[in-house]
Amino acid sequence: MLEDVGAGDLTVQLVPADAMAQATVISREVAVLCGQPWFDKTFRQAAPSAMLTWHVAEGAA
Template identity: 50%
Template sequence: MTPLAQHIKDTVKKSLAEDIASGDLTAQLLPETLTTQAQVITRQSGVLCGTDWFDAV
């Protein structure tokens, strides 16, 4: 595993643990088995960074 892949794995794990530990209210609104998708709509061109973290979740 590359250092970046390990970093992504570690930060995702920490972030999810933080949300779960505090009882994330928004997460409780949706069933665990639900799979969703999102669409980003912008008014201007831009650069989207951090997609590796989204993919890891």
């Protein structure tokens, strides 16, 4: 997994560090949202200035 850490991940060089991005996750099948607390904590550590907006609560279908 060292290829994914720091300068080891070559794909990191494709996007400038100060670039802004937006993502939308869409499920095409019935699903239950799980892992929101983990995802929030991970993003706070990786990108403290990231803003996350959840439109579905943890455990919701």
